[in-house]
Amino acid sequence: MDRTFLSNGMRSLSQGNLGVPLLLLVVIGMVTLPVPxxxxxxxxxxxxxxxxxxxxxxxxxxxxxxxxxxxxxxxxxxxxxxxxxxxxxxxxxxxxxxxxxxxxxxxxxxxxxxxxxxxxxxxxxxxxxxxxxxxxxxxGAGRISEVSARFTLDAMPGKQMAVDADLNSGLITQEEAKLRRREVTEEADFYGxxxxxxxxxxxxxxxxxxxxxxxxxxxxxxxxxxxxxxxxxxxxxxxxxxxxxxxxxxxxxxxxxxxxxxxxxxxxxxxxxGNQILQQMFSAPRALIVAACLLGVIGIVPGMPHVAFLTLAAAAGAIAWMILRRQAREAQEEQTSKQELARTQTAVPVDEQKELDWDDVMPVDMIGLEVGYRLIPMVDKLQGGQLLGRIKGIRRKLSQDLGFLVPSVHIRDNLDLVPGGYRILLMGVIVGEAEVYPDRELAINPGQVFGTLKGVAVTDPAFGLEAVWIETGQKEQAQSLGYTVVDASTVVATHLNQLLQNHAHELLGHEEVQQLLDMLGKHSPKLVDELVPAKLSISGLLRVLQNLLMEQVPLKDFRSIAEALAEAVGRSLDPMALTAAVRVSLSRLIVQEINGYSDEVPVITLDPKLEQMLLNSVQNQGAGDGLVLEPGMAERLQQSLATTAQNQEMAGKPSVLLVAAPVRPLMAKFVRYGNHRIHVLSYQEIPENKKVTIVATVGGQGG
Known part of the structure; x- marks a missing residue:
């Protein structure tokens, strides 16, 4: 019994469980008892x-x-x-x-x-x-602690927003987000x-x-x-x-x-x-050169200790000369590497004996990313580049959200771009480009900030928000003012993520559709045999799926999509009609993606006269002819939709336009042309357990 107790006590002492209490007992003993x-x-x-x-x-x-x-x-x-x-x-x-x-x-x-x-x-x-x-x-340390604690606490909301933004865009996983949130909390507790x-x-x-x-x-x-x-x-x-x-x-x-x-x-x-002092104090030799000159002047003044001042002047001059030589050598190596890279890109082997074949025809990459030479370290793992890992995270998150495997992103350098520039291409066509500063941070104005920052004023390439490229040392200040601060890799990754979401329908092809059918066939083989190719071709199915992706409807529930199509193809083979039938089948998923789990759906409706006019137009001319509206009325409707969508966004609620089913495809196209963040639903797409609340009516005589 005593041996077990002693063993447990020694184990607790070795693990540090009794160390602090024993130290406090020693302190109390020194205060109260005589010490030899x-x-x-x-x-x-x-x-x-x-x-x-x-x-x-x-x-x-x-x-x-x-x-x-x-x-x-x-x-x-x-x-x-x-x-x-x-x-x-x-x-x-x-x-x-x-x-x-x-x-x-x-x-x-x-x-x-x-x-x-x-x-x-x-x-x-x-x-x-x-x-x-x-x-x-x-x-001095107390004053710095006080200021650091205040700024750290003020910057906590901005840091939490940055973590949530990275998590939502797929740049980090849930575990990484928890780790970063814990670091933010630990930092605030530490400085406090x-x-x-x-x-x-x-x-x-x-x-x-x-x-x-x-x-x-x-x-x-x-x-x-x-x-x-x-x-x-x-x-x-x-x-x-x-x-x-x-x-x-x-x-x-x-x-x-x-x-x-x-x-x-x-x-x-x-x-x-030590490394921080060496890099920041001795990276620029100008200060050492000026100091050497001043020490030399003081050293030759009569009455001064010549040996001490002249020795220090010589030492400062020698260090400055060594730094200049090192910088010149690094610049020469960088120039040599650029020339070598240019020769590698432009060199054409001379081989007149070889005939051309199909291997010489380079296929077009579905998704391409071209970077300037200053951004090459961002995509090089050997140099600590983080962009490749973030792009992989984006593909994983998008594939899970959209319901199909997003193709790989092919990255190559392009010497024709500005050093910090990049381009995003889909099927060889440029869909987005911008310029970033790898040695700076981008402070994005989310809508309400409490000051201005010095730096390069730009527009955030992903969402079009006002932003400033700031020095790394200004990050804490920017976060305390309410800015969301991200690095250059995050800017490129977020821009790529936004463009891939907007062009998801272009990434889906016949091969991806066949893969979806093969996966469904493992669990529901009779459903696949009944649908393709017995009732619907793969091209027809591809058109319907692209329509869904174009309207931000994910393909995760592919079984429900296939079941809805198997039932609807007996009535019509028109892709728009089939898309409408699938949307009704996925109504609960669509509303949940838009409005979450809330039981109440706030909606915007059209003026009854305008909606009736659109219904008559569709019935008389067909849905493929587009909206028949006067230019003035169309412009007023666009403005009214934009204003209402902005009011809903300010209130933190989604913008949902509720219209009749025949009009819904036309209004969805009309909204996309106006670049409004509005979801267009038909009355049949509202689940029975949801309550509809009308927040605005557009298209009347006043707008």
Whole structure:
């Protein structure tokens, strides 16, 4: 029984479950119980070692969030140091009359070696350390912590919106979204905790001054009144012990304050502090050249220490020269690689013996992406490019949403484009192009922001929103102002995703239809045999499926589509009639995709006179002749639809135009020509369990 308990206790201690409680018990014991000088030496040494380890962890951490336990460690270290001050104060006041080593060897060493036996110098050194710690390091770190916490909390909604946007566009998975949301929360908690933890360090610096005064005055009083020491001997004993005690506590405090300042001043980038300093301070040699010139001028002034200034001037000049040589070598290598790439693209092997064959006829890629040479690292995994992974995520998400496998995206470089430009092609035809800045971030205005940003003003290529290309360091500021900030890879991927959604019907061909039929045939072979080719050809089925995709209806429920077609082909083979029959069969899916799970569907209706006129036109001329409207009336109807759709969007509700079934295909085409985000449904496409609410009527005499 005892052995099991001991084993469990050792296991808990090794796992860290009892470490913090035991440390707190030790702190309470040092405050309340007398501590021998030997243990004081051990605890003071441990305190210094702990401060050094914490400082080095802060220096070598790649990101501040890698050391989220730092505020807790700061609190525990401060409590440990204050408990040591109480324990050492008790020993100094009780046994200080016995000599310099009464409070242990560590305090004696700091009292004698560090201050050199001069007590005035020791007091001055101690006060300087306190001023540096309290006025400079701690106060600055506290202010930075406060500002960082405020801006981090203000930027949380923008960061959450960016995560949701990436998740909805298929750039990240659900697990990655959860991880990024947790990082946003951890970042806010960390900077909030650092704001409070900085107050511990400031209080510790104030306590150090008060403890020094109390120890000195109390020690002189006890030594002279209780132990009959002379003033000279008492000041010798107690001043050395007091100053040694203050220094041995103040140096770890300064180390922890420095660690806190380093942590809150670090940027949230995956680089250690040494690499950041080298890249940002010594990437441009101009500053070093100017500094070398100024040091050289100062060094030749009569009376100045020539050796020191001229040596530093020569060192700065040599470093600047080395940087210039390295940059010239890198530029030459980049130029050589560009020329090699150009030769590879344009070189034509000379082989007059070979005859042309069909292998020389290059097929057209269904989906193509051409990039300028500055964007090549974005699509190169060896250089850390993320675009390939995001495009794969887009294809996976679109394939799941649309119901068929989206073709692969073929990526190639194009030296005719501007360096940061790209093109998106479907069947060899350009459907979209834009220019991005790989070394910047795009701050998109979602509709309501609280300030302006400096940068390159553009329009978001995917949704046409106002946006600004900003420097990477402005990201936190932009998010705090309400902007949605994304990188260049996300811009290209989102633009590609939007275009593929808009042109989904062009991506579906005979091969994809056959694949859908083969998959359905595994579960419903009789349904497939009855439909294709007995009643409907693959070309006819393809036309119906393309009509559905053109109207944003997914093909996920292909079995219901096939069943509806098998029933409808006996009445008509017209693709529009078959599409209408399928839409009625998929009414619940269509309404759910538009309005979610709400029981109430807000709709827009046409003016009864206009709808009757359109019905008469369809019955007299046929649905294939298009809408018969006067130009003025058509323009007013477009404007009225645009205004109503905008009002619905501002209210956070979908725009649904509800019309009679014969008119629905014509109005759907009419809405697509106006580029309105309006879904056109017929009365038969509203499920029976849904309640219809009319929010607006368009097409009347007033509009």
């Amino acid at each position: 000088p030997f243990l004081l030496d051990v605890f003071f040494t441990f305190n210094i070692a702990l401060s050094l380890v914490v400082l080095l962890v802060c220096v070598y951490a790649l990101r501040p969030l890698e050391f989220t336990v730092f505020p807790t460690i700061l609190l525990v270290a401060t409590l440990l140091r204050l408990a040591l001050n109480v324990a050492s104060t008790r020993v100094v006041l009780l046994y200080g009359h016995e000599g310099g080593d009464a409070a242990g060897k560590v305090i004696e060493a700091f009292g004698q070696v560090v201050i050199g036996g001069n007590y005035v110098v020791g007091i001055v050194v101690f006060l300087i350390l306190v001023i540096i710690n309290f006025v400079v390091v701690t106060k 905790s650092m704001d409070g933890a900085s107050k511990f360090v400031r209080g510790d610096a104030v306590a150090g001054i008060l403890i020094l005064v109390i120890n000195l005055v109390g020690g002189l009083s006890i030594g002279m009144l209780q132990h009959d020491l002379s003033f000279d001997l008492a000041i010798q004993y107690y001043s050395m012990l007091t100053i040694g005690d203050g220094l041995v506590a103040q140096i770890p405090s300064l180390l922890l304050s420095t660690a806190a300042a380093i942590t809150v001043t670090r940027q949230n980038s995956s680089q250690d502090m």
